Amino acid sequence: MYSEWRSLQLVVQSDQGHLSVLHSYPTSVGTEVANAVVKPLGTAVSPVATENILKTDKEVKWTMEVLCYGLTLPLEGDTVKLCVDVYTDWMMALVSPRDSMPQPVVKEPNMYVQTILRHLYNVFVPRPEQHSLNHIRLCQQVLTAVQKLARESVSMARETWEVLLLFLLRINDT
Structure with a gap:
């Protein structure tokens, strides 16, 4: 598919x-950890949430490792949905940051959004139940x-744009 784009083929694949x-x-192990960690975060992204339970960069990065894994789980249950909810909420730190978002994400949104986009690729990986509603x-x-992020962000760094474009290429190559 990318034969005419030799420079991107290796990057994407x-x-x-x-x-x-x-x-x-x-x-x-991964399933138990993801299920245990994601549930409390699901309430933290609700519209009425006023404070996030994650305070430090270390806590956010560790949690993102768990969210990344959670996005690879089977679709039954609510873990994958909660992971997507958390990540799509945190991505909006580049559009309209809120107090309910972790402060490290609000302070360095480009760095975190780049990682989030890489992790969200997992949602598009084909699954046995891929044709489910x-x-x-x-x-x-x-x-x-992603569309809202691209249209409304006024502070997206060039590197984040590049990661976003690579994300779009990769999900179309799954």
Whole structure:
């Protein structure tokens, strides 16, 4: 598909930014960790949330490893949906930051959004149940958030634009 774009072919096909450290552990470990961590975050992204439970850069980065893994889980249950909710909320730090977002994400939104986009690729990876209505809704939710980010962000760095464009290329190559 990218034969005429030789310089991008390796970048698109060899990027491993969508993998979590939890992929090194047995599936049951990653699943338990993701389920336990994501549920409290789901309430933190609700419209009435006033404060986020994540305070430090270290906490946010560790949580993002878990969210990344959570996006690879089967679609039954609510873990994948909650991961998508959290990430699409945090992406909006480049559009309209809110107090309910983790402060490290608000302070360095470009860095975090780049990682979020790499992780959100996992939503588009084909699954056995890929034609489910739930999967389609999750993909639409991500694409709507990416569209809003591209249209409304006034502080998106060049590097973030590049990651966004690579994200779009990669999801079309799955």
